[in-house]
Amino acid sequence: MRLLPFDYAVRNLGRSPSRLFLSVAGAAMVVLLILVAGGFVRGMSQALRATGGEHNVILMGAGSEESVERSEIPAATPGVLAASVQGIRTRAGVAYVSPEVHVMLPVTVGTGGMAKPRQVMLRGVSPAAALVHESVSLTEGRWPVAGGGADEVIVGRMAGTVLGVAESDVQVGRAITIDGRPWTIVGRFSAPGTVVEAEVWLPLADAMTATKRDTISCVVVTLDPYNEATGEGAEFADVAAFTKTRPDLELVPMTEREYYGKLASFFGPIKVVAWVTAGLIAVGGLFGGLNTMYAAFASRIRELGTLQAIGYRRLAIVWSMIQESTLATAAGGLIACAVGVFLLDGVAVRFSMGAFGLKIDEAVIGLGLLTGLALGVVGALPPAIRCLKPTIPVALKAV
Amino acid sequence: MTTNNTHSRTLSPAPALIQCRRLTKTYKKGDNTITPLQELDLDVPAGDFLALMGPSGSGKTTLLNLIAGIDRPSGGNLIIGGTDIATLSRSKLADWRSTHVGYVFQLYNLVPVLTAYENVELPLLLHSMSARERHQKVSTALELVGIADRHDHYPRQLSGGQEQRVAIARAIVTDPTIIVGDEPTGDLDQESAQAIMNLMTRLCEDLGKTLIIVTHDAKSAAYAKRTLHLEKGRLVEAADLAARRESTVPQPV
Known part of the structure; x- marks a missing residue:
């Protein structure tokens, strides 16, 4: 044709x-x-x-697998875990074990309390969080210190978007109000391509005080990949075995990727x-x-x-x-x-x-x-x- | 056969190029059946220049469209150059048209987004040939109709007469067996109409082309070798026509 x-x-x-x-x-x-x-x-x-680390395992309370925010586990769990499971990654003697509190609270920018609060994911963390969450890097300022007189937080790169304000409003030195209490921004961090960038991080102890709890939400651990030749490292099954040996802690292990994968399907x-x-x-x-x-x-x-x-x-x-x-x-x-x-x-x-x-x-x-x-x-x-x-x-x- | 030859009655001994046998066309219009063409017999020898005349609705354009292969008969046979074109499939008929028919329209029907050259080239793109050969054929056709100097003009840049020349060049560029024209001078002033009819006469006399035109204009029809009159889908004999004309002349009281 x-x-x-x-x-x-x-x-x-x-x-x-x-x-x-x-x-x-x-x-x-x-x-x-x-x-x-x-x-x-x-x-x-x-x-x-991308939020889930490749070798990270998250341990949370049984029955709270759908949302770590609802999870409560004993605050002593990280110490018991680090002592019980061989093959957890360490650096200079510090184990990659990060106790965390995850909580969604209303946050406003500034201290005036006039602005409409927005629900923001807050994460109470210890310095070990910087180890297990490899994608997170401090871009400005410093890590927040607990009980230093002033309440301190660091904010992710997308905090401005989440709070509905300009980035200039959430720069280092500015203040935010969490649940009616003022906090100073002492640092900013990035975690490219992950939802962590929209979070506000604060010291674990301060988070527990602010939320009036004596439990933590979860523990995130980074395992060294198991090496058959040397017998070193650990697998997810090792962590799962630990939770079975300690039923009193009522823990459920999940790879971090699986957890966020489930959220994605949600x-x-x-x-x-x-x-x-x-x-x-x-x-x-x-x-x-x-x-x-x-x-x-x-x-x-x-x-x-x-x-x-x-x-x-x-x-x-x-x-x-x-x-x-x-x-x-x-x-x-x-x-x-x-x-x-x-x-x-x-x-x-x-x-x-x-x-x-x-x-x-x-x-x-x-x-x-x-x-x-x-x-x-x-x-x-x-x-x-x-x-x-x-x-x-x-x-x-x-x- | 019911041919009405106004110029001569010489019959070609060779088989006619176009043979219509009991050619009939009917179509439905609402509940009515219209019959624009009724069992028409007609032979057209090669090299003939035939003018079809008749009142509106007489079936002349229907007959022209059937011969041009753009319409299909409801009955009878239509043999052109030995092929019964009524039996061809739609696609075969399109191929047949591209080779055997050049159509000249009353309103020229040039493609407005193409130049005169490209309009004339259009039918050649349906045939296998080199770009050089195509160029040669288009140039020859444009020269033949006297419009070569306007080859790069778009239709909107041409006068009606010039547009019709381009349309004629498009109709002849493939060297078709027959050239048909539906009121080819219907939209032109007298001077342009004369020039176009002279051109068509030359196509017949110099190049030996077979031409069939439909026209209302007796002056245009006079250029043809013979004129056929149609009424109510049938050919009218010259004698009948003359008698009918006489009867319509007012008689002195």
Whole structure:
């Protein structure tokens, strides 16, 4: 089958600049929406997945596996664990055992108490937290000190987003109010690509005092990978065996990755809603596109009849129309992808666990471009078929 | 056979290029069945220049469209160059048109986004040939219709007469078996119409092309070798036509 020249499709785009603008802009909006949905889902999944350390095991109270915030375990657990399990990583004699308190509390910026409080994940930590959470690094200031006279905290890089304020409001030296009590920011930290960046960390003892508890939420330990040749290191099973030997502690072990993986699946319905919303709006956009393309094709039914009279097959004409439509939507898709990469990638989004950055990666871009192409094909086919339906003599009489 | 030859009655001994036998076309319009063409017999020899005339709804354009292969008969046979085109599939018929038919439209029907050159080149893209050969054919066609100097103009930059010349170049560029024209001068002023009809006459006389045109204009029809009149889907004999014309002339009281 002989096709119409590609030039014909390209030049047809220029027939109506306003229609071309509508097609390109419409496709760009739909693709942008797909990118946002994709970036949202990827960003959330990756942030939760990346939060778990590769060799970390988290021990929490039995029955609280769904959320570490509800967990309570004896404060003595870290010492017992370090003494009982061989193969826990150490550095300069310090074991990678981090007792932690996880709690969600209302936080406001400043000390005036006028601002609307936001729920923020607070983590009470000891200096060992810096060992087990390898992705965390202090970028400004210093580590908070317990009982130093003033209550001190360090904040993650996304704290401003979570609190709904500018980053300048959560710089070192500024104050935040946690549950009605003022705390001074003494440092800022980053933990790229993880939800930890949206947290506020404070000394463990202060956290326990502030929350009036004598228990901790969990213990996070880093194991040295087991080496068969030397017999050194430990596996998850060793930690699991420990919890069985100490039923009195009522501990449940879970790899940190498994824990955050479960959290990710907990957010599954939100991801589905994001996709369904994007899909529905895309379908709406598609109908708009169908209308635009129909108007474009319907205005030249006589020309379509002429091409058939010359000897072009209908399939060749449909193909040219698809080329024309796809060129417009692909251009819209490319514009949307450029906006996505340069303006949306990394944009912080709040959610109940804290915040994460939109992830506009290759897969999301690929999906966006495919959507643009699909819009072109699906948007062109029904109007093309409809406009080629009249017989040639009827088409030649079209105004 | 019911041919009405206004110029001569010489019959070609060779089989006619176009043979219509009991050619019928009907279509539904609401609850009514319309029959624009009724069991029409017609032979058109190669090299003929035939003008089809008749009132609106007489079936002349239907007959032209059937011969051009852009419409299908409801009954009868339509044999052109030995092929019964009524039996061809839709795609085969499209291929047949690209080789055997050049169509000239009343409103020129040039593609507005293509230049004169590209419009003429369009039918050639349906055939296997080198770009050089294509260029040569397009240039020859444009020269033949006297519009070579406007080859890079878009239709909107041409006058009606010039557009129709480009349309004729597009119709002849593939060297088709027959050239059909539906009111080819219908949208032109008298001067341009004359020039176009002179050009079509040259195509027939100098290049030996077979031309069939539909026209309302007796002046345009006069350029043809013969004129056929249709009424209610049937050919009208010259004698009948003359009698009918006489009967419509007001009689002195």
